[in-house]
Amino acid sequence: MSNFNAVDFDAPLTLVISTQGSFRLSACNKAAAGEGLSIGQLVTDARALCPGLQVLEATPEADARALRQLAAWATRYTPWVAPATGVNGIDGIFLDITGCAHLFGSEKELLTDLLRRLKEFDIAARACVTGTLGASWALARYGKGSSVLNRDAEAQALAPLPISALRLSDQTAEGLLQVGLKRIGDLAAVARAPLASRFGPEALMRLDQALGKASEPVMPQILEAPLRVRNAFVDPLVQTDAMVLAIEKLCAEMEVLLLERGRGARALKLTLFRVDGETATLEVGTARGTTDAAHLARLLAERLDQLSSDLDIGFGYDAAILDIPRTDALAASQVDLSADQKPFSGDLSSFMDRAGNRFGWARVQHVYPVQSHIPERAVMAQAAHVGPPSLDWAEEASRPAALLPCAEPIEVLAEVPEGPPKTFRWRKVAYRVSRAEGPERIAPEWWRAESASNGVGARTRDYFRVEDDGGRRFWIYREGLYGREATTPRWYMHGFLD
Amino acid sequence: MSVSAHKPPTAKEKRHNRIYRARAALSGLSGAVLGHPSQAVTPGRQSIPLGPPEVDGNLPGGGIIANALHEVLPNDPRDTPAATSFLSHLAARLLSERGASAHTGTAAQRGCPQRGGMTVWIRPQNLLREWGMPYGPGLLGAGLNPAGVLFIHPRTDQDALWVIEEAIQAKGVGVVIGEIEGRALDLTASRRIHLAAEKVGAPALLARAHNCLGSTAALTRWQISARPSAPPNYSESGLGIRRWKADLTRARGGRLASFELEWDHEAHCFSLATPLAHGQIAPLLKAANAA
Numbered sequence: 001m002s003n004f005n006a007v008d009f010d011a012p013l014t015l016v017i018s019t020q021g022s023f024r025l026s027a028c029n030k031a032a033a034g035e036g037l038s039i040g041q042l043v044t045d046a047r048a049l050c051p052g053l054q055v056l057e058a059t060p061e062a063d064a065r066a067l068r069q070l071a072a073w074a075t076r077y078t079p080w081v082a083p084a085t086g087v088n089g090i091d092g093i094f095l096d097i098t099g100c101a102h103l104f105g106s107e108k109e110l111l112t113d114l115l116r117r118l119k120e121f122d123i124a125a126r127a128c129v130t131g132t133l134g135a136s137w138a139l140a141r142y143g144k145g146s147s148v149l150n151r152d153a154e155a156q157a158l159a160p161l162p163i164s165a166l167r168l169s170d171q172t173a174e175g176l177l178q179v180g181l182k183r184i185g186d187l188a189a190v191a192r193a194p195l196a197s198r199f200g201p202e203a204l205m206r207l208d209q210a211l212g213k214a215s216e217p218v219m220p221q222i223l224e225a226p227l228r229v230r231n232a233f234v235d236p237l238v239q240t241d242a243m244v245l246a247i248e249k250l251c252a253e254m255e256v257l258l259l260e261r262g263r264g265a266r267a268l269k270l271t272l273f274r275v276d277g278e279t280a281t282l283e284v285g286t287a288r289g290t291t292d293a294a295h296l297a298r299l300l301a302e303r304l305d306q307l308s309s310d311l312d313i314g315f316g317y318d319a320a321i322l323d324i325p326r327t328d329a330l331a332a333s334q335v336d337l338s339a340d341q342k343p344f345s346g347d348l349s350s351f352m353d354r355a356g357n358r359f360g361w362a363r364v365q366h367v368y369p370v371q372s373h374i375p376e377r378a379v380m381a382q383a384a385h386v387g388p389p390s391l392d393w394a395e396e397a398s399r400p401a402a403l404l405p406c407a408e409p410i411e412v413l414a415e416v417p418e419g420p421p422k423t424f425r426w427r428k429v430a431y432r433v434s435r436a437e438g439p440e441r442i443a444p445e446w447w448r449a450e451s452a453s454n455g456v457g458a459r460t461r462d463y464f465r466v467e468d469d470g471g472r473r474f475w476i477y478r479e480g481l482y483g484r485e486a487t488t489p490r491w492y493m494h495g496f497l498d
Numbered sequence: 499m500s501v502s503a504h505k506p507p508t509a510k511e512k513r514h515n516r517i518y519r520a521r522a523a524l525s526g527l528s529g530a531v532l533g534h535p536s537q538a539v540t541p542g543r544q545s546i547p548l549g550p551p552e553v554d555g556n557l558p559g560g561g562i563i564a565n566a567l568h569e570v571l572p573n574d575p576r577d578t579p580a581a582t583s584f585l586s587h588l589a590a591r592l593l594s595e596r597g598a599s600a601h602t603g604t605a606a607q608r609g610c611p612q613r614g615g616m617t618v619w620i621r622p623q624n625l626l627r628e629w630g631m632p633y634g635p636g637l638l639g640a641g642l643n644p645a646g647v648l649f650i651h652p653r654t655d656q657d658a659l660w661v662i663e664e665a666i667q668a669k670g671v672g673v674v675i676g677e678i679e680g681r682a683l684d685l686t687a688s689r690r691i692h693l694a695a696e697k698v699g700a701p702a703l704l705a706r707a708h709n710c711l712g713s714t715a716a717l718t719r720w721q722i723s724a725r726p727s728a729p730p731n732y733s734e735s736g737l738g739i740r741r742w743k744a745d746l747t748r749a750r751g752g753r754l755a756s757f758e759l760e761w762d763h764e765a766h767c768f769s770l771a772t773p774l775a776h777g778q779i780a781p782l783l784k785a786a787n788a789a
Binding site: 348350351352354355358359363364365366367369375378379381384389390391393394395396399400401402403404405429434435436437465466467469470471472473495496497498 | 616635650665
């Protein structure tokens, strides 16, 4: 049953999760529990017990996401809020209300308020105020309902609870059950040393945490406000010039935010809201993290200019939001004391940004050396914003100054066996070779899959450096060894020598 | 080949020079610049000698003016690689000289891609298909460090013009190489580029198609064709040092001339290839070697 709207929440309903090759119940509602179903049961067994059972797939990630959001909401009670991590991931929220309860009257009143608000959200919740995280976790899940307990009442309340209330792994819980330790009280009563040696430190650690003998701090989830500035206009903007002004204002505000956080923008997203509810989005990227408002505004303005023909302004835009979806840590930059222009100065990367955003980054490239003997593989072009260019180029005297994107077949008119051609025809023009050097043999890279399957570079190449009688220089090769790899080797033009 | 020596200016040239001097005086008075060539050679401008004095003597300012536009085009479509090769050597020459004067030799070579700044090489998409991509290991041979080159491949010539102008104005750019085949680069466009270069200071080297011989704002225009190289010492049939025939067909404030040039890898500059090109000298040398 996948349609959520068709679910009857009053009838037996379960969520299932696939574990170890079988589907088991991960949650069931009150009606289902009333039918005798329990968590961990096989779906087939559950269906046998309750024929009309509704089954939905559990989505732990979405649950965790929702709980994190709820945790963010719960910061209205205390800043120290964290999603609670149980045995199977995030399954609740911890609030450290130390020093905050009096703001709501008392602990009791805070709890009541919290539960009331959650109920208004249609969220069924149980909560417990105790001295430790462990006790709260246990009592909220296995106790007699939401309550506030003092230190002495805690130990008493915990004693009758099953040991699974201690957030134990399945393996440890099972082991303890086998030796008859079913309740927390039982566990607290036995000698510690044998317990530790038999079941490891986990059981004792969890027990101590629940009883307040071991510390367990709350690690609050830190909420970082998104880098976003918003501007609503008194009158809708219909002119590009006015929009550029608005962009400049937004970028100036953003610069302050970025500098405060020590981040440099790597990507910008400007959303323009039209009066009738339509939105337009402009996105640009930068080569290096930058905070420079003028530069950011210029990038966006250029993008706006490019899109202006596609942009339907209609009755105008009345609001704009600037987001920074991606940032880099801002490296400390050295103030230039001399008047020298340094390579990689801010302006070069701002030029790169503008070219990259206008043409697409695939058209603004650095080249990088690659360890390969196959000439076309020895160089890789990569978008310039990926990183600074590599400096370890090895000089190879015999390499051409330019390489054709694909080697072009040439027609050899007068061939010398094992030597360079005397004359050849390339792009319908005949060339007479007057000088030649070679061959330089480049064998296929047999360790590559393509080489084995007759792909690129699957055959041996013999490269010749040739010069025609007019002084034009070419890098040509013969593909395939005579007799072994090919009966009639083919010739190709691959590049132009310096 | 004929190297035009320092000829005395003809009567016509003299008259022209007088007129331009008068104009220059006027422009000095009014504070406006009347674009004449010889004015381009103001003392503040950095001019970079190409190497042989025979060549530099013909150039306005005794070399390639750094903050200006220069054009290179092949004599024949088949000479395009030769022209590109000349262009990259020219760029290497400009970069090394500019770098040397800017840092007086103390700049750490490692860690900074090129002493004189970044090279921006603009090769539009259509040329990429036709003449391929400048090849990293080979560029080193041409005196350009591939780590210091930013390649840009615009889709159209209009985009190329935009990016050439922007590149010239960007800080940290040592030299801009732009290749434009089509007719998009007219007098107005070349003027814009030249003015940008003049204002900011990065030299702009433009490669154009062989038939783009129309008017231009460029300070110099070189028409390049390949020439057979002299055989290297070690082999009769091997490839010697690449040789160009460079026709200086436009030189505002200079003299038109034609040279045979080679690249001198040791001095990192151009050198004249003429003496060896004469058919008579090579056999003589051979005879001398044999003796």
